[in-house]
Amino acid sequence: MAPEDVVHVLRRFREALVPEGLILDLQVIRPDPVVEVDGTVFCEIDGSPLFATADSAVAAVDGMVTVGLLVEEAVDDHDVLKHYPSGAELVTDMLPRPRKLPADSISVLESVEQECVVRERCRLRRLRSATAGPAEAQLERAHPTVDRRSLAH
């Protein structure tokens, strides 16, 4: 999602909340995900394409926190695992994705016949919607390309 779209969407759905309602935002975070075989790290995955998207989202949320439209109340970092029956299935699944396996690991990984796991770090933020006021105008000045129709709710 383009940065302007992130701001638009965030504002649009914030307005769907009751006063002081909650936004929960789940994102991938650094470090790069890893492939594990038998509990041991086999290789790292280049997570930069997803981090770029996540960074835009975080910047948009942080902007709303800065101007007082959202208040961050809690953060929960946790690992999430994706299980593959074999290395070959992992490689097949990953090939069309933006994140990339290291080229020199692919052929070796394809030969792994046991279960492979991708371990990824994620962050969940709990943010409470605050009353809009002068901060709304401040945010609008910061993001003048936002579609004003999002404010029509």
Place this chain on the structure above:
Amino acid sequence: MTIVLDPEGAHLAALRRLVDFEGMSVLEVGCGEGRLTTGLGEDGATVWAFDPDADRVAAARASLPDELAERVSFRVGSAREIEIPRSDFDIVLFSWSL
């Protein structure tokens, strides 16, 4: 054996650590195949969930337990364009969708 994302339930556990969903009205943005949606419904939330991928939404509908059908509904649409049914949700959940 198939490819399985988060069979340990780490995402749902994180959500439960931060929020008690009992009785909450939740708008889920980017529900995918409803992996988190069902859990929120089981916790007692009313969930209005959507995703731009029609195939994934179909899978979410198909996997929804009958007992949650009155509390959980799915739509197909994008976060930019979808018509939001009302403006009184307790919680908006962005599942990697911002």
